[in-house]
Amino acid sequence: xxxxxxxxxxxxxxxxxxxxxxxxxxxxxxxxxxxxxxxxxxxxxxxxxxxxxxxxxxxxxxxxxxxxxxxxxxxxxxxxxxxxxxxxxxxxxxxxxxxxxxxxxxxxxxxxxxxxxxxxxxxxxxxxxxxxxxxxxxxxxxxxxxxxxxxxxxxxxxxxxxxxxxxxxxxxxxxxxxxxxxxxxxxxxxxxxxxxxxxxxxxxxxxxxxxxxxxxxxxxxxxxxxxxxxxxxxxxxxxxxxxxxxxxxxxxxxxxxxxxxxxxxxxxxxxxxxxxxxxxxxxxxxxxxxxxxxxxxxxxxxxxxxxxxxxxxxxxxxxxxxxxxxxxxxxxxxxxxxxxxxxxxxxxxxxx
Amino acid sequence: xxxxxxxxxxxxxxxxxxxxxxxxxxxxxxxxxxxxxxxxxxxxxxxxxxxxxxxxxxxxxxxxxxxxxxxxxxxxxxxxxxxxxxxxxxxxxxxxxxxxxxxxxxxxxxxxxxxxxxxxxxxxxxxxxxxxxxxxxxxxxxxxxxxxxxxxxxxxxxxxxxxxxxxxxxxxxxxxxxxxxxxxxxxxxxxxxxxxxxxxxxxxxxxxxxxxxxxxxxxxxxxxxxxxxxxxxxxxxxxxxxxxxxxxxxxxxxxxxxxxxxxxxxxxx
Numbered sequence: 001x002x003x004x005x006x007x008x009x010x011x012x013x014x015x016x017x018x019x020x021x022x023x024x025x026x027x028x029x030x031x032x033x034x035x036x037x038x039x040x041x042x043x044x045x046x047x048x049x050x051x052x053x054x055x056x057x058x059x060x061x062x063x064x065x066x067x068x069x070x071x072x073x074x075x076x077x078x079x080x081x082x083x084x085x086x087x088x089x090x091x092x093x094x095x096x097x098x099x100x101x102x103x104x105x106x107x108x109x110x111x112x113x114x115x116x117x118x119x120x121x122x123x124x125x126x127x128x129x130x131x132x133x134x135x136x137x138x139x140x141x142x143x144x145x146x147x148x149x150x151x152x153x154x155x156x157x158x159x160x161x162x163x164x165x166x167x168x169x170x171x172x173x174x175x176x177x178x179x180x181x182x183x184x185x186x187x188x189x190x191x192x193x194x195x196x197x198x199x200x201x202x203x204x205x206x207x208x209x210x211x212x213x214x215x216x217x218x219x220x221x222x223x224x225x226x227x228x229x230x231x232x233x234x235x236x237x238x239x240x241x242x243x244x245x246x247x248x249x250x251x252x253x254x255x256x257x258x259x260x261x262x263x264x265x266x267x268x269x270x271x272x273x274x275x276x277x278x279x280x281x282x283x284x285x286x287x288x289x290x291x292x293x294x295x296x297x298x299x300x301x302x303x304x305x306x307x308x309x310x311x312x313x314x315x316x317x318x319x320x321x322x323x324x325x326x327x328x329x330x331x332x333x334x335x336x337x338x339x340x341x342x343x344x345x346x347x348x349x350x351x352x
Numbered sequence: 353x354x355x356x357x358x359x360x361x362x363x364x365x366x367x368x369x370x371x372x373x374x375x376x377x378x379x380x381x382x383x384x385x386x387x388x389x390x391x392x393x394x395x396x397x398x399x400x401x402x403x404x405x406x407x408x409x410x411x412x413x414x415x416x417x418x419x420x421x422x423x424x425x426x427x428x429x430x431x432x433x434x435x436x437x438x439x440x441x442x443x444x445x446x447x448x449x450x451x452x453x454x455x456x457x458x459x460x461x462x463x464x465x466x467x468x469x470x471x472x473x474x475x476x477x478x479x480x481x482x483x484x485x486x487x488x489x490x491x492x493x494x495x496x497x498x499x500x501x502x503x504x505x506x507x508x509x510x511x512x513x514x515x516x517x518x519x520x521x522x523x524x525x526x527x528x529x530x531x532x533x534x535x536x537x538x539x540x541x542x543x544x545x546x547x548x549x550x551x552x553x554x555x556x557x558x559x560x561x562x563x564x565x566x567x568x569x570x571x572x573x574x575x576x577x578x579x580x581x582x583x584x585x586x587x588x589x590x591x592x593x594x595x596x597x598x599x600x601x602x603x604x605x606x607x608x609x610x611x612x613x614x615x616x617x618x619x620x621x
Contacts, residue, residue, distance in 0.1 A: 049522060051518055070521075071518070071521040071522055072521055072522075072524045072525070072526065074522075075524075076522060077522070078518075078519070078522040080515050080518070080519060082515065084515035084516050084518070084519040085516075085519075086516055086519075086520075086534055086537075086538070087516075087538060088537040088538055088540070089537075097520070097523050097525070097533075098523035098524055098525075101520075101523065101524055101525040101526070101529050101533070102524055131618075145519075145523065146522070146523075148523075149523060149524055
């Protein structure tokens with residue numbers, strides 16, 4: 001079922017957690033709310049679930065307005081960051097909770113619990129207490145418990161936040177597969193861009209209580225809407241310069257500028273969008289090799305440039321071997337693609 | 353052998369000796385004396401002393417008082433702990449401090465307080481007899497044991513946070529169902545802990561009860577008051593025989609308390 005939030009404003013005392021945020025989450029999608037801590041992503045999730053009440057704005061589930069509905073009446077499955085399992089109940093009793101409070105017949109509850117236990121691969125652990133489970137197992141119990149009453153949508157707050165790297169990666173793939181099976185509209189909050197890019201159908205990037213960009217993982221990655229988005233996604237070099245008319249100059253480098261406005265600007269270039277060579281070509285940066293690191297199939301080369309300082313370039317180890325570059329060598333770096341943003345964008349440029 | 357800290361074996365041994373010696377001198381010996389004197393004339397006089405009509409009536413009254421005061425404290429403790437741990441309201445800090453007042457005020461003062469309130473010339477005097485009767489004893493006992501349950505629950509509630517209750521609500525539970533099926537079972541160990549301490553104090557309370565009871569034998573004497581009367585009558589053997597009841601109850605409390613702490617520890621996620 002689709003979720004729509006209109007003009008949500010939520011303040012905690014002086015702190016504005018959400019400022020006039022509007023968003024629509026299409027039915028059946030798996031959407032990531034991505035942003036740093038304090039960006040408002042968790043607050044938005046909790047407002048949708050009714051765990052927080054916004055000062056302004058309206059929330060819809062499908063075509064029904066739920067702005068003032070009680071938490072129970074919304075029929076939303078919620079997975080809490082630290083799971084919030086009922087410590088005194090077994091795994092099976094935790095999963096059954098949402099059904100037994102609705103006074104469902106025992107036989108029906110048992111069938112549903114057994115089905116969900118199998119789905120989250122915990123059938124053998126049904127009589128354990130939460131304190132006897134690992135972090136990943138608790139996470140799966142929390143998910144099964146949220147799914148048991150057949151919620152209209154599923155909301156997950158930092159679902160993998162408290163787990164170690166290997167379990168995280170496993171659960172990510174598992175959640176994606178589960179979503180492909182169930183097709184339940186799902187929204188999860190994360191501060192990990194890799195997680196969002198890998199798992200989500202659509203990413204909503206938030207910062208300071210505002211939406212910076214909404215798009216598919218590729219759109220967000222390839223065409224970041226603001227300097228914040230590309231910085232938050234990480235791995236970009238920054239070249240300082242200025243734009244004027246239809247072009248920007250960044251040291252000896254000239255890049256096209258299609259946006260509105262003039263002034264001081266930054267060009268963001270990802271490590272793998274810089275190419276290294278030995279022969280001088282026009283539109284390039286002359287650099288000195290500072291450090292070479294080989295990591296599996298890729299290599300990371302740190303170079304220094306007179307104006308722009310240190311830049312990090314990523315290339316394949318094969319290409320590095322062809323170039324035969326070592327520390328202290330002089331080389332040429334060319335830019336494949338760059339994202340240029342004004343330091344002080346005019347207000348109209350913010351979002352289209 | 354590797355030691356965690358750098359004391360010499362000599363220092364270590366003397367410290368342990370001091371601790372053990374202190375424990376024996378101040379706890380084991382006095383408690384041992386209670387039992388020794390209680391049975392010094394044999395088992396028959398011991399049993400006789402704890403089964404006289406006055407002794408039986410004192411035991412009954414003590415159990416009745418504890419049976420009323422402790423449930424009252426559980427109810428009040430849950431309500432107070434919930435509001436103090438979950439809601440932010442003006443005066444919250446003050447209330448957190450005020451809840452400890454029964455611990456700070458001398459029990460004798462508590463007893464006098466109730467006499468001034470409900471006595472013959474008291475502000476709340478009524479035709480119903482309150483002081484020098486069972487209701488006064490219940491009131492005084494409830495007052496001195498009020499903080500135990502709330503004090504045990506507040507840190508537990510704060511450590512737990514509201515997530516489990518919120519989770520129950522998202523799963524469709526009503527507030528009532530949430531309280532009975534999530535909050536209360538989740539707090540059962542700290543609640544048991546507070547109730548045990550509260551019971552122990554209710555059974556053993558002397559000062560406040562002594563002031564409000566009026567010492568009417570067979571009517572308003574609790575076990576501690578009965579022991580005092582026997583002792584003042586030079587019936588040492590009988591006094592110590594009845595005292596063993598309190599000692600056994602106290603030891604049972606300590607053991608129960610350890611069991612509850614251990615269970616609570618084991619159940620923590």
